[in-house]
Amino acid sequence: MKVNEVPQDNAFLQEETEICLRDRYYALDEEGKFREVPSVGWKPKNAAIQFAWNNREEEADKIREQVVQGKLSPLAYHMERLLMTPAILSKYAGLSRRKIVRYCKPKYFSKIKPEELSCLAVALNINVEELISID
Amino acid sequence: MQIDFEHRHAAHCENGVVRNLLNFYGIKLSEPMVLGLGSGIFFSHMPFYKMHGMALTSFRPFPGTIFTRVTKALGIDIQWHKFKNPDKSMDKLDEILFQRIPVGLRVGAYNLSYFPKEYRFHFNAHNLCVIGKEGDEYIISDPVGMNKHRLSSADLKKVRFAWGTSPPKGRMYYIKSLDNYRPLDEEMIDKATRKTCSDMLHIPFPMFGAQGIAYLARRMRKWEKLYGKRGAALNLAQVIRMLEEIGTGGAGFRFMYAAFLQEASEFLNRPLWNNLSMELSETGDLWRDFSYHAARFFKKREGEIGSYDDLAHKLEVISEREIDIFTRLEKSIKRE
Known part of the structure; x- marks a missing residue:
């Protein structure tokens, strides 16, 4: 070059x-x-980064659909959107991975304790209101 | 409190931190020289080691090795710390910092507030240097930024204890003493270069070194079958990001290593190394050609793009040329 x-x-x-x-x-x-x-x-590098992010957004939109249909909880949507996996989030939030996988289901998410909810919100760098909605 | 520390921008974070730290102690080395002495060029493609669910492709050795190797070669005593408790890690940082010693840190990029959103993924091998503290804010010298910056202690704690693939666990390092310091000489460069050649040529697994590039090519031919169209393109994007993401000096360190060979050829008066440098720079251009063609996979709809076979073929050519270059480099040392 x-x-x-x-x-x-x-x-x-x-x-x-x-x-x-x-x-x-x-x-x-x-x-x-x-x-x-x-x-x-450099354009090719920017294209690669952009492609990875666009793909992430599309995946998040799919999950959003499922949240609307009541199959998944808003936590699942925010995790996908913010590049989180249950394993990594469990380390940041100090909750077990098993619990986080459970809270991705609406049935368990509706019964979540407020402390745990705020732990998750802090770990995701968003506030609690954002975490419980999908806007 | 701020240490009088000259902040200089660098291509690669770890080289940059090492160079700036050495510079603070009056040892002037260029960034390519640090890369060369630290044997910082490498290739590996490990399908069994995942990052974001995709195979990890890396153009550098494991983070931290450059600092260890360079200081060992120069006979400098260093200290590493690793922590379980975040609060203790911050106390230790303060303790060292207030002795007016600049401290290098390994951090994760995910929560690094001054990175643009697009760069913030779970990448845990970023390096920066802490050079002062004012109130609750740390003054940091991050070599990928043109200027110094500040981070609050809460933010710093967060990035030091990032999670994901190979978490940094608050790792910090600094230079302890220069009592056994030896200035740069021929033997050090030869030894480091031999190590580089050995890493690039003689690791008996197909996924490491220059042969690893051909291994990646073989994997790439199977990607569409294994992961589908989209998955294959995502894997390709991951490779391009690793190749060009902030910090490689272009084409996965090939240009920077070529710059090292050129500098060393002048320092040691070996014209052959300058020729090898030019050839390595040409493979760098081939890598860039590869990225350029790969980028088409991210834009166009199906039907208009080339095939993974074409890309894989480009990689095979690169692999062959790099094997040739490093073999000749190795021979040139052994003969003398």
Whole structure:
């Protein structure tokens, strides 16, 4: 890769943030020496990230449908949306994995204790009202 | 309290932290040199080790090894800590920090508040350096950012105890003493390069090293059958993300390692290494060509895209060339 070929395709990085995240490429200059060039992104990489997220959203929408039909609880929807799995969430929330799998069913979710509900909300970085709704 | 610490942006988080830490103690090394000394280029594709439910493809050795290897080569004494209790881990951090010692931390990206939402997945091998504390806020130097930043202690605790594949468990590391420090010399570079070549060529399992790239190609041909169209594309996306996600200097460290070979060739006066550097840089271009073609799988509807066989073929070519380059690199050391 030549210095003038370093891609600058921004998709996700905000310009004005204080920390100013950047990639950095090692590219060849005209004399065949490596130079460091900061970059804001590259299309194929952005496409891969975007694809993974779009897919996640589609999966979450499917689960949302099932929540509407009363087959799953809102917890299942928020977990899918926020990239959580029962195993990881159990570590963050301090509840057993088994319990979290149970709470994905409406029957058990309706009987959840308030403390456990707030534990889950904190672990998911959302508030309790959001956790019990699917908007 | 803030330590007088020069924050410099780097391509890769771990190299960057190591380089900035060494720089703080007056040891000037470039980022590619740190990568070279730490034997930081690698390849592995492990279908049995999952991340987000997909096979883990990695272009670097296990996190933490670069720091350990570089400091060991230079004869620097270091200290690692790992914790069970989050509060104790923060107390220990304060204790070391207030001795005016900058501390490196391994953190998870999922809760890292200054990352854009799209980058925040369960990736637990990010590194940053803590260089000060003011009130409840820690001043951090994250090498992927152009500037220093601040994080509240609650946020820092959260990212230090992230969960998922290989959790960091509050790991922290710092430099203890420079009593046995030796300046960079030929022997160190040779030894590190031999280690790199050995990792890339002689691990007797098909999924590691340069042959691992061909292994990935073989797996890729089966993806559609195993996971369906969408699953295959998701796996491909995972590979591209690992290859290009913040921190590889482009093409999964190939360009950065090439930069190391070039620097070393000048330092040791070995013109052959400069040629190898150019060849490695060309394989880097091939990797980029691979990503470029792979990106089509994420956009178009069915029918317009190429096949996984074509992509797999590209990987096989790369694998062959890398085997060739690292074999010649290894031979060039043994002869001298």
